[in-house]
Structure formats: C-alpha cells, structure tokens
Amino acid sequence: MTQLCLDQLFGNKKSAPLILINDSIQLSALPLLCEFSQRTLETDHHVIVLLTETSPTVWLRSAASSLKKSKVHIIDAYSDPHGWEWDTPLVHETDTGGSSSLVRLTRLTEFERHVLPLVLEWINKAPGSLIVVDALNPLAQLSTYRTYRFVKALESLATDTIRVVVGYHMDIRPLSAVQPLPPLSESLNRLASVIITLNQLKAPTAQTESQARLTGFVAQDTFSYLQITSNHVARGGVGKIEWRRKSGKVLYETNGFYADSTTGRLVVVPASQLGVSDKEDHEEDADDDKDMPTVDPTANLSFNLSLTDEQRKTKENLVLPYMKAQQVEIDGMSSSSSVTTGGSIYYEPDAADDFDDEDPDDDLDI
Template identity: 70%
Template sequence: MAQLCLDQLLSNRKTSSLILINDSIRFSALPLLYEFSQRALDTDQQIITLLTETSPTAWLQTFNNNKNKIHIIDAFSDPLGWELDSPIIYEKDTQGGGSLVRLTRLPDFERHVLPLLMDWIKKAPATLIMVDSLTPLTRISSHRTYQFVKALESLTTETIRAVVGYHADIRPMIDNKTMIHQLPPLSDSLNRLASVVMTLEQLKAPTAQTETQARLTGFVAQDTFSYLHTTSNQVTRGGVAKIEWRRKSGKVIYETNGFLLDNGRLVVVPASQLGVQEQDENEESDDDEKNNKTDTPDPTANLSFNLSLTDEQRKTKENLVLPYLKAQQVEIDGSTSSSTSSSGGAIYYEPDAADDFDDEDPDDDLDI
C-alpha cells in the first residue's frame, strides 16, 4: 500500500523545501507543527522555532527528548518591549539545554531573526525551521512578511526545510487603501511560493437526524453557518488535511488525508476512515464524463446532407484494403511469398562518382 502524502511529509521521506499550513479558527495547525518537530527530533535534527502565538514553556513541555536541539525565538512573551528595552535577550541552557532568544521588538523581526537563523543553521547539517503563525507579522506588513517567508525559502536545502503556519481565515490589514486593487492577497502569494500547501478542515459533527436522513434519502444537509462547532480542534476525534504537493519534477499531487491523536502522537489515516469522501482531483468521475458527453453538441446535427455512416458502410470501409497498404516483398534466396504477385516493378539505383559524399566535408558537392 502506498504511503500517504501527509505521512511522507511528516517523516521527511521526500524533499519538500517550504510547507505552508493554512489553518482556521475551526482547526489549528499546532498539532501538525508539534508532530513535525517531534519526528525531526526522532531523526536527530535541529529545530529552530519562531513563536508568535505560543508560549515557549507550553511548546517545550510537549517534547520529551533531545531538548538540547531546540532553539526558540520568543516573539510571544514581550513583542512590543513593554518589560525590557533591549531588542533581544539571549538565554542558554533553558529547560533542557536548548537556546532561547526573547525578541522584544517585533516590528524589526527580519533584522533580528534572520541573522539568528543563519548562525544556528551553520552549526547543524540537518535543520527544521518552524513558524507557528505568520498572522502577527502580517499585522506589521504583509509585504515584509512575504519577503521574510521568501528568505526562509532561500535558506532551504536538501537537509534544511521550513514549515510555517498561517491563519487563512483572517484577512491581513492594509494601511494604504489605494493598494488594495494593486496587490494580490497574501494567501495567494504564499500559496505560490510554497512547494506544499496544506489546508486543514474539521470533521463534520454527525447527528442522529442527519444520519437517518442520509441513510433513507441519500441526501446530506449542509451545516448551519457558525464559527465554531462542538468538534472544532478535537484532535482525538480527527481532522482533514487537503494537500497540494508540487514536486521538483513538475508533477503536482493532490491528496486528502486524515489524522488523529493516538497515545500522544499524531497518526495519519486515509480520509475515508474518518468518513470523508476521497476523490482524485486529477481525474473526472464517471458521472462527469457522461455529463460532458451528453452536454457536448453534435456538429453533424441539423444538416441537409448525411455525414455519418451506416453499419454496413462502416463494415465495408474497415474491410477495404487500399493499394498503398499492400507490402511488397522482395525475393530472398530465390523464393517469394505466395501472396506476392510475380509481376511488379522495381527500382535499381547505382551511385556515380558525384554521389560519393565525404562525411568530413558534406558541402563538397556544392560549386561555391
């Protein structure tokens, strides 16, 4: 059985430079970010994490081993410098031997974050760069956020990859209203930049009424509009990840996978196991093909003459052997095929001196 795309990305079985996780208020990207980090630690990789919406203490409590390979840039505790005036505070050997840098001037995030990333990357051949959420950075500048992600993508190699989270349901703020129609949405720009785009969705909450209606009529009613449901962010129940993976060969893979939390670890399962219908987006279903054939107009209809063939005419056409399709067989060793006529024409050609071409001078016969 082929391995699911989400499991390949989590285990880093195949190279993927920049992974963008589009989440929403209904399902957060944090469970996947934790699993990406834990599997990287299991393979002895270094982790560099920029936390903008997550407490460093809560982040470190999730991991049990190799905490000395975790480097954290804390942009959550004091992003506006209300407590400390220094732009960065560097702490070593905190809660397991890792490094912790407190960023107290978030508006200057590129100037402080990128040098730290480059310094830590030089110390380890295999590194996973994590950003829990880009949304706080977009409130400062959407353009600078895009340039920052582009800089992260430029740092990736075969052994260095980046995983960033983005709240796709929150529209970034635009200071200059005249630029609204000139700039593309940030989400579209990030989707084009990433090699893997992952969109998270929650499972629909089944009820007795909807299940009975679906079983009797085959019709499933749509959920009423609401921001949150009782099943929102329930990782133990499961979630859905719609993946668009652009490979280096130019091939694009579309796949829908399910995942759930089991014994503290994220397990990837087929979407059908969670009750989600899977359909290959690269191929049309049989019903669509039938509808396309039915809806296609017939160009031979309503003509004053007939362009179609009857069954008898079509059979006669298929059995007709045209003269140029008869293969000529040359006599070999004094014998000929019984199907070949004894009479026939043949062409014999004897090259003369002028036809003796020289491979080193193919234009020797030209009188120049």
C-alpha cells in the same frame, strides 16, 4: 504499501523545501507543527522555531522531549513582542531545564532584522535543521510585503537537509488600508512547494441525516464557526495536500490524522478511515451542489416554454427543407451508375500553362 503523503512529509522522505499549513479557527496547525518538530528531533537534526502565538513552555512540552531540548532553538516573539518589560530588542535566556536556546524578541516591528541573523547563526552550527514559524499572521498585521519577503528569505535557505514549515490562518485577513494585490495567502501558496489545507471532521447529527435522506438538502448554519469536532485532534482531522515535485509533477492527496491517546503523537491514516469519502475529498464543493434538489427554471414563468406530448411528436416528424434537398441529392447519386466512392480532380491546361522543360523560366517576363 505506499506511504501516505503526510507521513512522508513528517519523515522528510522526499524533497519539500517550504511547507505551508493553512489552518483556521476550526482546526489549528499547531499539532502538525509539533509533529514535524518531533520527527526532526528523532533524526538528530535541530529545530529552530519562531513563536508568535504560542508560549515557549507549551511548545517545549508538546514538541520536544527532555532528552532532545538541547537541539531546540526558540525565538520567543509571544511573551513580550512590544518591549513592555525589556529595553533591549533581544534577550538571551535559557529554559528552566537550562538545555534549550531561548531568545526573546521584544521588537516585533523589526522581526527581519533580528530573526534572520539568529537563524543563520544556528543553521551554520547544525548539520540539518527544521525552521518552524507557528503563525505568520502577527507578522502580516505589520506588513504583508515584509512578511512575504521574510518567508522568501527563509525559503532561500532551504536545502536537502534544511526545511521550512510555516503556519498561516487563512480565515484571518491582514489589517491593511489597501488590500494587497495579490493577497498574502495567494502569494504564499505560489511560493510553497507543499500546501496543506486543514479541515475539521464533519459532525453529522440524527436530525441532519434524516433531513438529508428525506429531502436531499442539508441546511448550512452560516454563523456556526465551531462544532464539537473543532480542534478535537483526538477525534481526528483532514489535511488536503498539494505537493509540487521538482520534476514538475503536482500530487494531490487527502489524508486523515488523529492524536494517539497513549503517546499523543499524530497517526496518519487514509481519509476514508475517518469517514471522508474519495468524492468528498476531491470535489467537496461539487458534492455539496449535487446534494441540492434539481430546480426547473421554467416552472414559475408567466408564459409556457415547454412542449406537450403532441407538440413534441409533431416536431420530431417535421421534415425541414434542407433535409429534403439532402435526400434528393442522395437519391440521385445512388441511381447513377457512374458514382465512385472517392473524389476526383480534373485539370485542363490553357495557353499560359504550356510549360517547356528545356526553358523552365519561359513564363517569366525578363
């Protein structure tokens, strides 16, 4: 049985230097980032994580067991990013168990200057590593260009044993007086080798189902951002994957996932198992348009553009002049006995075409 793409990415089965997870308020990328970290720690590789929106305590509880914390290196840009409590830009600490490396970044405005040297130092001490950024948006609020350059620097460190996984909130736009061209989201999509776009499961109700069955139209609530399935990982989620291989082949696949109630780990399943059809996977927008009732554009005009049955019958029986000429030509050819099935070319040489084999340049005026 072929393994699903999301499961291959979790287990690092094939090359994927930079993995970009596009999430939204409807479904967070944090469960997938934790699963990437747990799968990496199971292979005795190290995990280097930059936290901008997640507490280190929450991260360690979700992404690392007590036996694997020694292989976790955390750069905490969440607790004190503006230096309200610490004067130095970097504060080296350890967690309560005294096992994982924890560095507090108190100068978020200088993130490239302090983060990249730490990442290089930890990479050189580990045979294999996973570099994780939980959310790029706090960095993008400072500068979209610097954020892209930072991700580009991390991507340049990727090898067969070093991977980079970053999360990006695609529903949040960077605060900028001038909109960057192209936007950061498009630049990151071009840079990444794997793009995972997360979507929540649809939550149909009896009312919407009956309405769609009777009218063929499903009303969309414009101002409804959250549903009962939003960020409910135990219920499940959908990830649309675009995987660009080294060979140049691009693989598209939609996988479902849900959190196991016993272990809390993510289980990857086919999207159809969560009630997402194949047509809905690849053509969601087209499928929404298909559900709309067909509208006749000539229905409410002040003049008539349609034909009656009698007019349509007259139009079909009308013989146009060029059709008569073609019919006469066909009849004349069929009545002639000298008609052949192929074309013929007749050539009559004139005086200037009197070629002399002994003097081929006779026609040149020299």
